[in-house]
Amino acid sequence: SSAVPAQYPSRRALPDAPLLNAARGTRPSHRPVWFMRQAGRSLPEYREIRAGVGMLESCFDPDLVCEITMQPVRRHKVDAAILFSDIVVPLKAAGIDLDIVAGTGPVVADPVRTAADVAALPHLEAEEVGAVARAVTLLTRELGSTPLIGFAGAPFTLASYLVEGGPSRNHERTKALMHADPKTWHELLGRLTDMAITFLRAQLGAGVDAIQLFDSWAGALSLADYREYVLPHSERVFAELAAADVPRIHFGVGTGELLGAMGEAGADVVGVDWRIPLDVAAQRVGPGKALQGNLDPALLFAGWDVVEREVRRVAAEADRALAAGSTGHIFNLGHGVLPDTDPDMLTRVVELVHSL
Numbered sequence: 001s002s003a004v005p006a007q008y009p010s011r012r013a014l015p016d017a018p019l020l021n022a023a024r025g026t027r028p029s030h031r032p033v034w035f036m037r038q039a040g041r042s043l044p045e046y047r048e049i050r051a052g053v054g055m056l057e058s059c060f061d062p063d064l065v066c067e068i069t070m071q072p073v074r075r076h077k078v079d080a081a082i083l084f085s086d087i088v089v090p091l092k093a094a095g096i097d098l099d100i101v102a103g104t105g106p107v108v109a110d111p112v113r114t115a116a117d118v119a120a121l122p123h124l125e126a127e128e129v130g131a132v133a134r135a136v137t138l139l140t141r142e143l144g145s146t147p148l149i150g151f152a153g154a155p156f157t158l159a160s161y162l163v164e165g166g167p168s169r170n171h172e173r174t175k176a177l178m179h180a181d182p183k184t185w186h187e188l189l190g191r192l193t194d195m196a197i198t199f200l201r202a203q204l205g206a207g208v209d210a211i212q213l214f215d216s217w218a219g220a221l222s223l224a225d226y227r228e229y230v231l232p233h234s235e236r237v238f239a240e241l242a243a244a245d246v247p248r249i250h251f252g253v254g255t256g257e258l259l260g261a262m263g264e265a266g267a268d269v270v271g272v273d274w275r276i277p278l279d280v281a282a283q284r285v286g287p288g289k290a291l292q293g294n295l296d297p298a299l300l301f302a303g304w305d306v307v308e309r310e311v312r313r314v315a316a317e318a319d320r321a322l323a324a325g326s327t328g329h330i331f332n333l334g335h336g337v338l339p340d341t342d343p344d345m346l347t348r349v350v351e352l353v354h355s356l
Ligand code: CP3
Pocket: 035, 036, 037, 038, 039, 040, 041, 055, 082, 083, 084, 085, 086, 087, 088, 100, 101, 102, 103, 104, 105, 106, 151, 214, 216, 336
């Protein structure tokens, strides 16, 4: 239905957008494709416009966010734009001292490890991400009929950065807090859930057409730990945004063993990395949801013949998933575009996916 809920007055009606139809279980006019990290260092026009501007600084400049978000849409003719921002933007906006270090990722000045640290965390007010909302407003005017995906980091992945103080291979301090002090853990995840909801509501209020929750590092957890310490919080994000009536996507890396539980969190679309074929993923997620994925981003370095063969394989596996009860397929990579990727490869993947 094109009915727009009263609290989200600026939503555009995009009844024919293939991405939205695939996500909602309606037959799209062609198979939609977009790429995680499609805006970024693989594009010379991105490197040029970002020269001398810090990553976080650029995320709070609406004109720059709008331009960077548009770059891959113009170049590749993808079926969606994804807002140029970062999962730590709402944390920064709330006043947490952190930076994004090139080649490393988010680094937090004072890691959060005790009940007192959690109690001292600031709350995010919607006005603090007003620059992001303004960028969304600009984009809804620029994009024409291309939908805009908004996003947030999931509570667990945000917690990992806050507790570890930066990127982590083993997430040992995060898992230690979770198991040794579950009360503080759930308090922390509750706070991060509130921030994710506020950040996504700000984007929805300004007109994003779909949302993706990135639980990038959830694959580090056992299924039992995921269910006990993470799922209830991610579930609350999706539940509190259900009234927005936009497609909701849920993605993580290395989540083969978690796909069923991630589906239960309530999204309409489950993102899958390259480690598991989409028809197998469909059995784990169960019927009634769409799937997104899952070309291995590293294979974009293997030459066009390999890429073509792999795109066709992913599409064939997706078709088997559809036959088994999945409601749609959104073509994507299994994780983000790697910085040294030849952008022409991505353009050719879009053309090929559209021709299938
Ligand atoms: O095109 C898009 O996908 C939208 C932009 C986007 C960025 N970050 C821009 C960015 C999105 C969706 C994110 C989300 C994000 N940020 C995630 C979840 C997605 C995923 O990859 O799993 C995570 C884990 C982060 C944290 C983060 N921020 C990392 C790991 C890095 C990379 C560090 C590096 O330099 O290798 C960042 C920085 C970042 N975010 C860059 C971009 C384009 C690179 C910094 C730059 O260009 O200067």
